[in-house]
Amino acid sequence: xxxxxxxxxxxxxxxxxxxxxxxxxxxxxxxxxxxxxxxxxxxxxxxxxxxxxxxxxxxxxxxxxxxxxxxxxxxxxxxxxxxxxxxxxxxxxxxxxxxxxxxxxxxxxxxxxxxxxxxxxxxxxxxxxxxxxxxxxxxxxxxxxxxxxxxxxxxxxxxxxxxxxxxxxxxxxxxxxxxxxxxxxxxxxxxxxxxxxxxxxxxxxxxxxxxxxxxxxxxxxxxx
Amino acid sequence: xxxxxxxxxxxxxxxxxxxxxxxxxxxxxxxxxxxxxxxxxxxxxxxxxxxxxxxxxxxxxxxxxxxxxxxxxxxxxxxxxxxxxxxxxxxxxxxxxxxxxxxxxxxxxxxxxxxxxxxxxxxxxxxxxxxxxxxxxxxxxxxxxxxxxxxxxxxxxxxxxxxxxxxxxxxxxxxxxxxxxxxxxxxxxxxxxxxxxxxxxxxxxxxxxxxxxxxxxxxxxxxxxxxxxxxxxxxxxxxxxxxxxxxxxxxxxxxxxxxxxxxxxxxxxxxxxxxx
Numbered sequence: 001x002x003x004x005x006x007x008x009x010x011x012x013x014x015x016x017x018x019x020x021x022x023x024x025x026x027x028x029x030x031x032x033x034x035x036x037x038x039x040x041x042x043x044x045x046x047x048x049x050x051x052x053x054x055x056x057x058x059x060x061x062x063x064x065x066x067x068x069x070x071x072x073x074x075x076x077x078x079x080x081x082x083x084x085x086x087x088x089x090x091x092x093x094x095x096x097x098x099x100x101x102x103x104x105x106x107x108x109x110x111x112x113x114x115x116x117x118x119x120x121x122x123x124x125x126x127x128x129x130x131x132x133x134x135x136x137x138x139x140x141x142x143x144x145x146x147x148x149x150x151x152x153x154x155x156x157x158x159x160x161x162x163x164x165x166x167x168x169x170x171x172x173x174x175x176x177x178x179x180x181x182x183x184x185x186x187x188x189x190x191x192x193x194x195x196x197x198x199x200x201x202x203x204x205x206x207x208x209x210x211x212x213x214x215x216x217x218x219x220x221x222x223x224x
Numbered sequence: 225x226x227x228x229x230x231x232x233x234x235x236x237x238x239x240x241x242x243x244x245x246x247x248x249x250x251x252x253x254x255x256x257x258x259x260x261x262x263x264x265x266x267x268x269x270x271x272x273x274x275x276x277x278x279x280x281x282x283x284x285x286x287x288x289x290x291x292x293x294x295x296x297x298x299x300x301x302x303x304x305x306x307x308x309x310x311x312x313x314x315x316x317x318x319x320x321x322x323x324x325x326x327x328x329x330x331x332x333x334x335x336x337x338x339x340x341x342x343x344x345x346x347x348x349x350x351x352x353x354x355x356x357x358x359x360x361x362x363x364x365x366x367x368x369x370x371x372x373x374x375x376x377x378x379x380x381x382x383x384x385x386x387x388x389x390x391x392x393x394x395x396x397x398x399x400x401x402x403x404x405x406x407x408x409x410x411x412x413x414x415x416x417x418x419x420x421x422x423x424x425x426x427x428x429x430x431x432x433x434x435x436x437x438x439x440x441x442x443x444x445x446x447x448x449x450x451x452x453x454x455x456x457x458x459x460x461x462x463x464x465x466x467x468x469x470x471x472x473x474x475x476x477x478x479x480x481x482x483x484x485x486x487x488x489x490x491x492x493x494x495x496x497x498x499x500x
Binding site for chain 1: 314
């Protein structure tokens, strides 16, 4: 059996450090997901407005996010703002800003789609029962939108968790950065550590994302 | 029934429509409609597809904005700009062609939502009323079911009860059986017939001519956005005045022949409460 380099995991506090790194990654993604959902719902409602100004602005936002690699956005926010505006943003902060900017746009697009998929007669039946616009949204439209949205947004959330692996480029010590440190430190004693450590990282991401996929599948089935 | 109509005649109209005009862009859909509806009157609106009859009904509830004329419910103007529009709409119940129950709520919650949230009535009290009405149409066992578990006919009957629980003064029915399988049409029409017997004020758009004849106090024939003729159902169906109405009714000839017995059966049934 070849040496898979798994032994380094049990040296010192390496496994705990890896888990800590995963914790940082999850913290960044969960915070960004939370902000993205709130901003995304507002943005999604704006996207359905017929007002040309809101249309152009939201469209521009979405296209920027789609066209720009997340890495470029991270560099722009982390390095770029320091000199130009004199902001001293931490790597984590920059990551949350970029991921929320990205997540809000994509979430907004999902919300827009879900809102538009609610048939017009749902609004009309509510109106015919004497409901105000706010009541219609609260009791009729939003509950149905959320049901359509949750399975779709699960996919976005797993993508955001996976993409946190980029933030090591702006000096955040997350799971991938910890892996590199462990591999570097053990280059002489266990040269095969790269395989074992990255394999472990693979499973860590899997454990973080798989329950979300399962939940999405379950909700999709339950709400049809 | 005769007596009720006679009484209704001397009453003030509950709903008044004055030279109502509705345009979609350059297309004039309704062109100066005048109509007075008395309390307890059942008006059936018939006409060829695209004549504007559904649009007319939707205007009465301000689901469409109008370009001319006015609609008054007991002296209050109904329009998209009315300040009390949501209040006015509570007085007008409407049932649509497409099954429009709220899919995320069960039958009972569909019925209770507007009375409890909009009218702020006591949930238990409305629930009692809703259950009694559901029992009346034989659906009390479906109170906890979701709309997707019901047949089209059941959904429409629930939609009628949902509208009734708001205690509307006028009920509007927009081709409520048009999307139903034939065997489900009857169960829905029976419910509407019962409402007529209770003396409710109703405006009904339908393509069911036998039903129209049985239930109507007055038939209104709309063509090309105008009222071409109106009158008692027997007069309209047996002896239409205009050529266009004759043509229109001829498209139902096949149904009318079969309807001879059907009509009298329906008619005797609708009179049953007076007889009994």
